Amino acid sequence: MQSSNKLQQTWLVTTWEFMHFFKWKQEVISKLIMIGIALVVLLWQYIKDEQAPHYTIAIHGSDIALSNSDSFTFITAKKPLTQLKVDLVDEEKLNAILSLKVNEQGVSELTVLSKDKQAWLADLQHNLHQQFSLIYADNLGLAPEQLMVLKQPVTFKNHYLDTAIKADDSPAKTTAIGMILLLAVGVFTSFGQLFISVTGEKQQRVTEQLYSRISPQTWIDGKILGQMLHALKAMVTATITASLGYAFATVIISGNPLDFSMIDWTLLPWLLLFAIAGVYLCTAFMAAIAAAIDDPNHSAKTSIMLLPLLPMVISFITMDSASGWALTFLSYFPITSFVAMPVRMSLIELPIWQPILSLALILALCLWIRTAAARLFKMGMTMYGKEPSMKDMLKWTFKES
Amino acid sequence: MELVVSKIQKHYAQVTAIKELSFSVKQGEIFALLGPNGAGKSSLVRMLTGFTQPDSGEITLTLDGEQFSSIPSYTLGYLPEDRGLYPEKSIIKNLIYFAQLNGVEKKIANEQACYWLERFELLDRKDEQLKTLSKGNQQKVQLISAVIHQPKWVILDEPFSGLDPINQEKVVLFLSELKAKGMTVILSAHQMAMVEKLADRMLLMNLGEAVFYGTLSDIQQQANSAIELSAQFSQGIDNEKSEQLLTQFKHRYIDDQSLMITLTAKESMNQLLSTLTSIGELQSLQSKKMDLHQLYLNAIANHGEN
Numbered sequence: 001m002q003s004s005n006k007l008q009q010t011w012l013v014t015t016w017e018f019m020h021f022f023k024w025k026q027e028v029i030s031k032l033i034m035i036g037i038a039l040v041v042l043l044w045q046y047i048k049d050e051q052a053p054h055y056t057i058a059i060h061g062s063d064i065a066l067s068n069s070d071s072f073t074f075i076t077a078k079k080p081l082t083q084l085k086v087d088l089v090d091e092e093k094l095n096a097i098l099s100l101k102v103n104e105q106g107v108s109e110l111t112v113l114s115k116d117k118q119a120w121l122a123d124l125q126h127n128l129h130q131q132f133s134l135i136y137a138d139n140l141g142l143a144p145e146q147l148m149v150l151k152q153p154v155t156f157k158n159h160y161l162d163t164a165i166k167a168d169d170s171p172a173k174t175t176a177i178g179m180i181l182l183l184a185v186g187v188f189t190s191f192g193q194l195f196i197s198v199t200g201e202k203q204q205r206v207t208e209q210l211y212s213r214i215s216p217q218t219w220i221d222g223k224i225l226g227q228m229l230h231a232l233k234a235m236v237t238a239t240i241t242a243s244l245g246y247a248f249a250t251v252i253i254s255g256n257p258l259d260f261s262m263i264d265w266t267l268l269p270w271l272l273l274f275a276i277a278g279v280y281l282c283t284a285f286m287a288a289i290a291a292a293i294d295d296p297n298h299s300a301k302t303s304i305m306l307l308p309l310l311p312m313v314i315s316f317i318t319m320d321s322a323s324g325w326a327l328t329f330l331s332y333f334p335i336t337s338f339v340a341m342p343v344r345m346s347l348i349e350l351p352i353w354q355p356i357l358s359l360a361l362i363l364a365l366c367l368w369i370r371t372a373a374a375r376l377f378k379m380g381m382t383m384y385g386k387e388p389s390m391k392d393m394l395k396w397t398f399k400e401s
Numbered sequence: 402m403e404l405v406v407s408k409i410q411k412h413y414a415q416v417t418a419i420k421e422l423s424f425s426v427k428q429g430e431i432f433a434l435l436g437p438n439g440a441g442k443s444s445l446v447r448m449l450t451g452f453t454q455p456d457s458g459e460i461t462l463t464l465d466g467e468q469f470s471s472i473p474s475y476t477l478g479y480l481p482e483d484r485g486l487y488p489e490k491s492i493i494k495n496l497i498y499f500a501q502l503n504g505v506e507k508k509i510a511n512e513q514a515c516y517w518l519e520r521f522e523l524l525d526r527k528d529e530q531l532k533t534l535s536k537g538n539q540q541k542v543q544l545i546s547a548v549i550h551q552p553k554w555v556i557l558d559e560p561f562s563g564l565d566p567i568n569q570e571k572v573v574l575f576l577s578e579l580k581a582k583g584m585t586v587i588l589s590a591h592q593m594a595m596v597e598k599l600a601d602r603m604l605l606m607n608l609g610e611a612v613f614y615g616t617l618s619d620i621q622q623q624a625n626s627a628i629e630l631s632a633q634f635s636q637g638i639d640n641e642k643s644e645q646l647l648t649q650f651k652h653r654y655i656d657d658q659s660l661m662i663t664l665t666a667k668e669s670m671n672q673l674l675s676t677l678t679s680i681g682e683l684q685s686l687q688s689k690k691m692d693l694h695q696l697y698l699n700a701i702a703n704h705g706e707n
Contacts, residue, residue: 005504012501020487205485209546212450212479213502381452 009214013222018229021193038244055095055120057112058084062100066131071123074098088115096124108132162323164348172264176346178242179271180312180339183278185238186231187308190283194227198290207381216378220291221370224283231279264346270355271342277362278338281369282308288373288397292380294387311336315343322347332358334365372397402428402464404449404472404554404585409458411444411609418444419455420609426587426602431580433596434589436606437701442589443482445606446558449587450479464553475504478552478584482559484543488532492523492542495531496549503550510549517545521571536563544572548579555579557588561595573598593694605700612700620696629689630673633659634681643680650676661689663699 058077059066066074077084077097087094095118099111110128114121137147158167166172201207210219250256289304314336318327322344330340331354341358344350379396380388388396404426411419418441426432434442447453448460451471462469464476486495493514500510518524521541523534531539540563548555560576561569569592576599579586590596596603597617605613605620613620637657650673651663664673677683 008504009502012498016498204488205481205483206487208452208481208483209479209486209499210502211452212477212481213474213499215474 006215006218009218010221010225013214013219014225014229017197017223017226020197020226021230022233034241034244038248053120055124056093057096057098057124058087058094059098059100060084064100064135066128069127071120072127085113088113096121098128162348164350165322166347166349170264170346171262172267172346174262175264175267175271176342178263179275179342180315182235182238183275183339184309184312186235186275186279187282187312189234190227190231190279191286191308193230194223194283194286195290197227198223198287199293202294202381211378211381215374216381217371217374220284220287220374220377223287224280224370224373227283227287228276228279231283232276235275235279267342267345270345273359274338274342274355274362277359277366278311280366281334281338281362284366284369284373288369288376291373291377292388292393294380311339315339319343319347332361334358334361338362402462402553402585404460404462406445406449406460407458409445409448409455409460411441411448411453411455413444418609419448421458422606422609422611423458424604424611424614426585428585429580429583430601431576431586431588431599433600433603434587434606435591435593435596435603435697436589436612439608440606441609442606443558444609446482446556446587446589449556450477472554472556476553478547478550478555480543480547480555480557480560484558486531486539486542486546489530491528492518492531492534493527495542496546499546500549503552505550513549513551514545517549518542520575521545537565537568540564541568541571544575548584551582551584553584555584555586557586559590560588561590561592569595593692593697597693605697607701613696617693620693628664629695630662630664631655631659631685631687631689632662632677632683633685633687635684636681638681646676646679 054071054073056073056075058075060077060081063076065076068074079087081097084094084097088097095114097113099113101109101111103109110132112121112124133147134144137144142150201210247258251258285308311330314330315327318324318330318340321327327340327344330336331344333340337358341355345355375396376388376393379392406425407423408421409419409423410417410421422441422445434445436442444453448455449472451474454470460470462472464473486499490498493511496514496518497507497510500513501507505513515524515527518527521538521544523538523541526534526538531542534542540560544557544560547557557576560572564572573595576586576588588596588600600617602616603614603620604611635658638660640654643660647662650668651665652660654660662673662677664670674683674686677686
């Protein structure tokens with residue numbers, strides 16, 4: 001059979017696999033919900049800004065003068081407390097009553113009485129805390145600058161003799177951690193779907209019909225690529241969701257300008273290459289194991305499919321010593337390097353040959369594992385109902401019997 | 402273009418599935434594989450498709466000057482014993498997908514699918530999920546998926562299973578049409594009446610070995626060593642007496658005046674005649690041609706004894 005036909009068949013299996021789990025209705029509904037939530041937050045923020053809430057606070061039992069702000073007006077109440085409580089019931093006149101008492105240690109005890117529990121009470125508490133800090137500083141004869149020094153007496157900066165180590169606040173680290181989390185999302189997505197897909201086809205007795213039309217290699221290639229596309233889709237969706245969440249939190253809620261400076265854009269292409277290789281590797285590994293499972297309800301091999309998550313855990317653990325032998329070894333070992341090398345790259349400056357070598361080793365493993373997965377599928381299928389042992393599987397990955 | 406199977410053997414662990422089996426399948430014929438469960442039919446089919454390889458012996462098929470050790474996938478239509486499609490997908494999507502895997506363009510695949518669905522009276526349900534069909538109708542879709550790409554060689558493992566008599570007849574017509582289109586059909590089945598109607602030649606297997614091989618008349622000739630005789634008596638026969646006298650002959654009672662006897666080559670006709678006349682006044686004794694069903698039963702029984 002011509003290679004173009006095999007490519008065509010692989011693409012057919014890939015699209016069938018992808019569309020098998022791609023539900024248009026669900027996709028449209030979930031995206032509409034996301035847009036809806038975003039619009040609600042935006043609208044709510046707009047309405048909130050339009051209303052420009054302002055609260056009147058009556059100070060009872062003290063002549064202390066507090067500064068007004070955009071949100072709060074402080075008035076010294078001359079009325080008795082009972083009358084103030086009546087005004088409090090009618091919120092248009094008064095929003096809270098502030099009572100002040102100084103205890104034996106000279107600390108002011110503030111009591112705020114409001115009609116019910118309100119979100120703005122936290123803002124009021126913050127406002128009062130700042131005003132009273134300044135009042136006490138003034139009483140002690142401290143200038144506001146001196147007060148600032150007292151609040152933050154020291155700042156820390158780490159410097160290393162190894163100049164390759166990047167600064168702790170380097171955006172590369174945030175980028176790498178983000179990529180590892182996204183990888184976990186992708187691998188988990190493939191894990192569930194591959195398991196259902198491969199064992200499902202075996203249970204539904206489709207495999208022999210497929211095998212009469214296409215080679216095991218074409219079948220497994222299509223499965224891997226289809227699931228890889230799903231993993232990448234899940235990663236892209238997670239990135240968009242996280243970015244939207246961050247954008248709303250930064251711009252709309254906190255009122256700050258949009259800032260993506262925590263992303264190391266120069267590192268990103270490398271991370272993407274490692275992520276794609278990593279997803280391929282994990283998907284191929286899981287496909288190989290799933291292909292050997294005959295009955296998913298009674299197979300002990302299911303747990304082995306979770307092994308690809310191990311490199312992520314190990315890399316997180318060894319992250320603190322970026323120059324150590326453990327992370328260095330893991331960054332070349334092709335089973336773990338798709339996570340370990342990006343972590344190292346994010347923490348220390350590396351010569352370019354190191355990630356290239358690491359990537360080449362992963363690609364070599366990817367090529368081998370796709371062949372091994374196809375062999376496992378073929379042998380698992382021709383055993384007709386009998387599940388191969390781990391010993392058999394290991395033997396087949398190296399030599400087709 | 403002839404498929405030649407020569408002295409193949411296949412073992413699974415301690416079990417011998419196929420023993421020294423030889424036969425050939427000619428282009429354009431319907432060739433039936435017969436045999437009880439465990440005869441080795443499915444093992445043989447899997448070797449013909451190339452899923453497994455014989456331990457010894459060889460399978461050869463010459464196509465366009467090129468020699469193959471099994472039927473190549475691009476020319477094969479296969480309905481396996483363990484069969485299934487994607488139950489959640491629509492009937493038409495299933496059929497088009499399998500046709501496309503065989504290199505058929507989507508438009509042509511759709512036309513072919515509609516043609517065969519109409520033949521099986523399923524066209525109006527083409528957009529329904531496969532799982533909504535009855536088992537028999539799903540079986541028809543399976544059959545269509547095996548031939549939608551118009552292969553030159555078709556292997557159907559138990560094409561009649563799960564079908565009622567009416568639909569079995571429809572499958573007979575379906576297979577005849579495949580033959581008319583020039584396809585070579587190898588089928589394994591238990592429904593002897595269907596095979597008798599359809600098959601040009603057949604191979605009867607038991608315990609991995611060939612028991613009979615050839616056309617139906619060849620097989621009848623081969624089986625001539627055992628003939629079936631119908632004995633008619635002028636009066637009712639004494640069953641107790643006849644049982645005592647007929648112990649060495651395989652027989653069954655038709656009614657109180659007649660019985661059927663199977664006479665093997667080892668048994669004497671003279672002795673049988675003398676026995677029958679001792680039972681009662683013999684009115685007639687006729688030799689009856691055994692149908693495939695009877696041949697099958699006798700052959701398997703005798704093979705087991707041997």
